[in-house]
Amino acid sequence: MMEFKKKVSEMISLWIGEEVAVEWRIDIKGVMTGWCRLQEGTLILPAAEAVACLEGRLSMITAYLSEQAKLKGVREISFHFDLNGTTLTLSIELPLEGARIPSLTHIFRNADWNEREFMELYDIQVVGHPDPRRLFLDKSIDPAAFERLIPYSTFSNGANSKALWEKVMAQNNHTGKEIP
Amino acid sequence: MSTSVIKLGPHQLALEEPMYFRVEVDGEIVVGLDVLAGYVHRGMEHLVMKRNFYQNITLLERLCSLCSNSHPSTFCTAVEEVAGIRIPARAEYLRAIADEIKRISSHLFNCAIIAHIIGQTALFKTVMEIREIMQDTKESIYGNRMDLAANCIGGVRYDLTPESAAYLGKQMERMKGPLDELYRTYATDQAIRTRTEGLGILSKPDAVNYAVVGPVARASGIVYDVRKKNPYGAYDRLRFEVATEQGGDVRARAMVRLREAREAVSLIEQCLADMPPGAIYADTLPEIPAGETIAKSEAPRGELIYYLKTDGTDMPVRLKWRVPSYMNWDALQVMLKGHSVADIPLIVNSIDPCISCTDR
Numbered sequence: 001m002m003e004f005k006k007k008v009s010e011m012i013s014l015w016i017g018e019e020v021a022v023e024w025r026i027d028i029k030g031v032m033t034g035w036c037r038l039q040e041g042t043l044i045l046p047a048a049e050a051v052a053c054l055e056g057r058l059s060m061i062t063a064y065l066s067e068q069a070k071l072k073g074v075r076e077i078s079f080h081f082d083l084n085g086t087t088l089t090l091s092i093e094l095p096l097e098g099a100r101i102p103s104l105t106h107i108f109r110n111a112d113w114n115e116r117e118f119m120e121l122y123d124i125q126v127v128g129h130p131d132p133r134r135l136f137l138d139k140s141i142d143p144a145a146f147e148r149l150i151p152y153s154t155f156s157n158g159a160n161s162k163a164l165w166e167k168v169m170a171q172n173n174h175t176g177k178e179i180p
Numbered sequence: 181m182s183t184s185v186i187k188l189g190p191h192q193l194a195l196e197e198p199m200y201f202r203v204e205v206d207g208e209i210v211v212g213l214d215v216l217a218g219y220v221h222r223g224m225e226h227l228v229m230k231r232n233f234y235q236n237i238t239l240l241e242r243l244c245s246l247c248s249n250s251h252p253s254t255f256c257t258a259v260e261e262v263a264g265i266r267i268p269a270r271a272e273y274l275r276a277i278a279d280e281i282k283r284i285s286s287h288l289f290n291c292a293i294i295a296h297i298i299g300q301t302a303l304f305k306t307v308m309e310i311r312e313i314m315q316d317t318k319e320s321i322y323g324n325r326m327d328l329a330a331n332c333i334g335g336v337r338y339d340l341t342p343e344s345a346a347y348l349g350k351q352m353e354r355m356k357g358p359l360d361e362l363y364r365t366y367a368t369d370q371a372i373r374t375r376t377e378g379l380g381i382l383s384k385p386d387a388v389n390y391a392v393v394g395p396v397a398r399a400s401g402i403v404y405d406v407r408k409k410n411p412y413g414a415y416d417r418l419r420f421e422v423a424t425e426q427g428g429d430v431r432a433r434a435m436v437r438l439r440e441a442r443e444a445v446s447l448i449e450q451c452l453a454d455m456p457p458g459a460i461y462a463d464t465l466p467e468i469p470a471g472e473t474i475a476k477s478e479a480p481r482g483e484l485i486y487y488l489k490t491d492g493t494d495m496p497v498r499l500k501w502r503v504p505s506y507m508n509w510d511a512l513q514v515m516l517k518g519h520s521v522a523d524i525p526l527i528v529n530s531i532d533p534c535i536s537c538t539d540r
Contacts, residue, residue, distance in 0.1 A: 066489070
């Protein structure tokens with residue numbers, strides 16, 4: 001276990017060019033998780049390269065904007081990787097305004113949907129994403145949906161009310177043909 | 181090469197939930213795919229940040245019906261981890277029982293759909309009848325055929341009396357013969373093999389590249405099951421084999437699910453035999469402190485991961501989860517390429533997609 005921890009820290013340090021400290025926690029079942037906060041947002045790219053060298057897999061990306069972070073003038077993203085059963089979370093801070101982050105899609109193919117999703121929920125631009133279209137939300141909904149007040153029926157595409165049906169019917173009347 | 185694009189929706193694909201596909205075809209052959217999601221998006225990650233931890237258990241159970249136990253159970257595990265709550269041993273076994281009951285029902289539903297798509301109507305009916313034993317079991321023990329309401333922070337909300345445990349044991353005994361027979365049928369029936377073998381192949385290198393999880397990954401030879409890799413609850417004390425296949429095709433994915441259904445019966449029996457008496461939930465709960473954690477489980481469709489960030493209040497600062505289907509959609513590009521349009525419904529359903537889970 002010590003060897004594994006050392007290997008992970010050394011590989012990330014090697015790729016980003018500075019010493020990083022990973023905090024390791026072990027739960028009552030002996031399952032280990034690693035937690036690391038990178039100094040700059042752009043470091044996520046070499047850090048992800050390091051994880052790929054360790055044969056890791058991208059599990060999930062979580063973007064979030066807490067009140068505490070807002071007071072500091074930052075927003076956060078956590079990248080959760082799987083290293084053969086051990087979850088390693090690498091977190092970064094980005095500025096509140098004009099947040100930009102490099103895409104990980106050329107390292108981890110499955111970053112595609114994760115990045116498209118947080119781009120529509122938060123005011124974060126992913127640089128170099130091959131297909132930065134909306135993933136779930138309709139184009140008509142303002143960007144950064146989690147950062148503004150949006151009526152719930154609009155946010156959920158009207159799926160929980162009659163709003164979606166009314167929208168389809170209105171479009172139907174407008175075009176004069178059936179919606180596929 | 182001149183190609184055209186066709187749009188397919190749930191009606192054409194035998195899906196019970198809305199997901200659309202923009203398929204690029206050369207004549208009858210699939211050459212490209214674009215998955216169009218969001219038609220059942222309910223903004224649930226937003227809703228969970230506006231509700232307290234207790235309300236979120238109820239909300240998350242309604243995320244989807246087929247894996248409805250995995251969500252509240254994994255969420256509760258995350259809250260317990262942040263707060264340092266240790267749930268009673270009996271509750272760990274009761275959570276495993278609920279999870280495995282749901283796994284059997286979910287896997288059988290998919291195997292029935294596969295039979296339906298390939299025109300095996302009698303087999304479809306047989307599989308659904310076998311599944312009905314599980315539905316009756318859920319209704320008898322939990323009072324509901326889909327949402328079990330089994331979990332609470334610190335343990336579970338239900339217990340098994342000696343009578344109900346005996347009933348569950350008998351129901352599992354009833355499942356063994358039919359499940360073995362189903363496995364034999366899917367493994368040897370020539371008509372089924374002809375339609376499923378060599379179809380929708382996802383090689384092991386592609387499975388790694390696309391980072392697929394669950395039965396889809398295991399059918400391509402990836403030996404990964406969260407219950408083994410990240411033991412949680414009672415799984416560190418339960419014995420089972422991780423079901424894997426090497427074919428990576430529609431048949432391999434069905435075979436993995438049928439073997440897992442059979443293993444789940446054994447896991448439930450082990451739980452019934454090994455479950456200690458005692459409390460089913462922690463007596464006192466501390467306040468949930470500020471912190472962050474990861475919780476994982478093996479849902480019927482594969483690895484489910486939850487990230488929870490708290491600030492000391494009774495509402496999450498952020499609760500994010502990634503469902504197994506989210507990882508598996510993209511791999512359809514590989515599975516469908518080179519196959520006929522007529523094979524699309526069968527290949528799409530072979531990943532057992534959960535659309536309510538994907539969209540949230």
